[in-house]
Amino acid sequence: MSGAGIRSWQAIQTEVMRRIHAREWPPGHTIPNEVDLAREFGCARATVNRALQSLADAGLLERRRKAGTRVALHPVGKATVDIPVIRQEIEERGLRYGYQLIARNIDIPPPRLGGKNAALHVTALHTADGAPYVFEDRWINTDTVPGALDQPFDRISANEWLVTTAPYTHGDIGFSAQPANATQSALLDARANAPVFVIDRTTWDGEDTVTTVTLTYAPGYRIHTIIGTGPVAF
Amino acid sequence: MSGAGIRSWQAIQTEVMRRIHAREWPPGHTIPNEVDLAREFGCARATVNRALQSLADAGLLERRRKAGTRVALHPVGKATVDIPVIRQEIEERGLRYGYQLIARNIDIPPPRLGGKNAALHVTALHTADGAPYVFEDRWINTDTVPGALDQPFDRISANEWLVTTAPYTHGDIGFSAQPANATQSALLDARANAPVFVIDRTTWDGEDTVTTVTLTYAPGYRIHTIIGTGPVAF
């Protein structure tokens, strides 16, 4: 029964998923330890480890030293959303990218952004085949990214320039639905208070903020992605 | 210089990120191969491999056999969005969860869902501290999940029941902003055409669809998550 040998970690992953799937290992069940599985599959423990770790990353398994590996009770689905450069996002849809700077000045950020220090405020419109696509409203920390002061942002968007210039260590991001305000509805060819999709994002480089941006998309925008990353199906 | 030895894969990861960060290895640069790095760091190649693979997963590096490993030109940020059970999502916010079934019947799904066969149609409202939270409009494929026909869904939501009962291999998911229709605005205590956040999701088990659901959230809902998963900062 165990003579055949399942030797690749992907094959082991598939077999483990099959057993979970088939309820041989129901939710909450503690599965055999790595040594036993390695013996059963006829492979090295490291190979089993690789397979199980991958499934744990995907949220299908819960692993703890000494306690062992259990099938997750509530397999939390995880969707990975890519955050591309806007120009790329548009061009990948086969559309012609356009960019238009609206304003660029030094100012004091609003209190909700926490800053008392002046920062670079850039607003711009990105278009796809001439139609409004997304409105970018951005604050750049000029202490963290002094080079931004030399950039006019009239041809290259701050969005694009920062990606290749200002690395960050971490960030946070939010998605929401909001009514378009006067500025947004005018720029995006939308009715007043029309529902628009909004992404707000702040990035840090260590302790220092790099940039905070609010992206307001024209009506009809939809983020679409896939659950079950690559080989990790569950 | 190389005598010290960087022996853990996390330390190697940190060091590689530092070099990218410091522009010692600028975007597009091909970094040394694994054997050379292993020699420099005084560790085994497998350890370097683990570190670089992790960074490649995070989108910071691009790796190809024979071509080597390059620093990504456009480090695509990736945000991982958890898709929890609604009850858990509400309770984790410290709110009291409530559930109310609205309708449950067998019907022919609308053509955009591709089905000609009858399916189980369930609509329900989830509440947080008594306030409307999200409206669930779901179709369940009774060929794939026959057990659903025995479930009344009057106490346990389809959302929750399916998670522990109907495994899936993959799915797709979309996020958008939409105006609330009459039904939604009434149930969610929202004005007509108020902007609402909508998640639509379809899951498959192999070739067969499992369920398709549209979740319409009450105004003010916001998805929030972090960029730079865990130890992988970039």
Added chain:
DNA sequence: TAGTGGTCTAGACCACCTG
């Protein structure tokens, strides 16, 4: 076709945690 990453092995030691 040769160089690079991808994977596997057999063994070892360590860190963590439950009982």
Added chain:
DNA sequence: AGGTGGTCTAGACCACTAG
């Protein structure tokens, strides 16, 4: 205290692909 996963090693072979 002992069992389990986490990691590292030194070496090997394989798979892919750029030149």
